[in-house]
Amino acid sequence: MNLRFLGDALDYWKGSIFLRLQNRGILKDFLVDPMLTDPENWHAADFQLYADLLQIRPDQILRHKRMLQENRARYFAEVIHTGDLFVDPDTGIGLEYARNAEKYIRVKEVHQLLGKKLPRILCIYQHVGREKTRERVNKIIMALAEFSTRIYCCSYETPTVAMLFMSVRQNRIELVNEYFKNYLGRHSSMRVALW
DSSP: OOGGGTTSHHHHHHHHHHHHHHHTTSSOSOEEEOOOSOGGGOOHHHHHHHHHHTTSOGGGBOOOSSOTTTOHHHHHHTOOOOSOEEEOOSSEEESSOOTTGGGEEEHHHHHHHHTTTOOOOEEEEEEOTTSOHHHHHHHHHHHHHTSSSOOEEEEEEOSSEEEEEEESOHHHHHHHHHHHHHHHGGGHHHHEEEO
């Protein structure tokens, strides 16, 4: 998350999703890791606004001692929370080496956050770019499948971004999928996929 994007339409979209899933008990013990690319620019009021936009309490935002740009391994090692988690990278899951690595979460880091067979749901914001959303999500799922841990995924897709819900527990992802299919009704086939 970069401060210059705070308050854009996507923050409202994210917040709507999280409010609905928390209210229905699908997301439990839910925290947010904003993956700040510019932590030095954030003030207390910015964190308050971010929490408000995401429909969470300010104490649900993880604060790190390490900066992502300094040491990625130590940054993610600080995530000791075992409940449901949203990570908010600027761009999403990176599939190859990128110049601005702080804008992405790597495939191995996704597996690390789902490691130890934690029953959590891991939510990840995914920007799409020039590709079709379903094609981009498919590439991500294929990259995740190259590791030994079996991950179940549900995607909520728009033409430019997606929200990915992942878990090592199939039943948790099926709940997310069922909720969106019921909520969106006949529009769900264009928006929701189970992987």
